[in-house]
Amino acid sequence: MRLAFNEFTPTMNSDPPSERRYHPRLPVEFQVRVSVVDGEPTAVVGRLVDISKSGISVLLPVAVSAGLRVKVELSDASLLGRVVYANPGNATDSGAVAKFRTGIEVEQVSIGNSDLSALLKSLLEEAHVIYRVQ
DSSP states (O other): OEEEEOOOOOOOOOSOGGGOOSSOOEEEEEEEEEEEOSSSOOEEEEEEEEEOSSEEEEEESSOOOTTOEEEEEETTEEEEEEEEEEEEEEEEETTTEEEEEEEEEEEEEEOOSSHHHHHHHHHHHHTTOOEEEO
16 A cells, blocks of 8 residues: 655744644654665665654654655654754763654555554554555
């Protein structure tokens, strides 16, 4: 099953992108693999930390430039989107690796049949994500 988010138009806001709250965030905790789709192929492992109607937030060990298209994979589900921001945060793994809180505006979602995909679908619905079957 292939799903796609409807477009969303934000209102103008002078706050930094990471501080804007267009939609409520739903906290989650999933390990994900994030791959850059544009340019030099790069993949890193990170943590999905929240979901909202307009996108997701992940903690990554490296900064990914705003504007790049990325694929976020977990189990048999994947999300395609564009990086909106990557801000250094104070979250670390045992104090060793600095994390970058990375906001991703999600454009497409593919949901598989695993239990984890069913949970992700439920979380997306709880976050009031508007999507349609393609």
